[in-house]
Amino acid sequence: MSSKKEALKNSSKALKQSLEDQISDLKENFGDAGKNALWIGGGLITAYALTKLLTRSKKKKKAKKITIQPVEVEPTVENPREKPEKTEGLLSSTVKEQLIIFLLGIATERLTKFLSELETEDEQDSE
Secondary structure, eight states, rough: HHHHHEEEHHHHHHHOOOOHHHHHHHHHHHHHHHHHHHHHHHHHHHHHHHHHHHHHSSSSOOOOOOOOOOOOOOOOOOOTOOOOOOOOOOHHHOOOOOOOOHHHHHHHHHHHHHHHHHHHHHHOOOO
């Protein structure tokens, strides 16, 4: 009778250990997937923030009131406080494009790695 008890206790310990191992593997896999998602999201947010920073206009646009005032003809004198409107430069547009391409490359690399890991897990589960 005691040998059956010991056998049951041993099998119970073995099952408990295998369940704990499986749970730790799941935690690891979900942790890796979460880290990949955070890297991709962080890269996209950084790219968005940089593009906003580079394309942001210094002037804030205000709603204009339409009023009719008599026009006085004066000699044209340029106002030194007025700055000409800035257009996006070649350098900033090139840097933005390269940054977006770089971050998309990282995102695709991480996604393909994640998908290949999922496929290998599915193959291992089906066996």
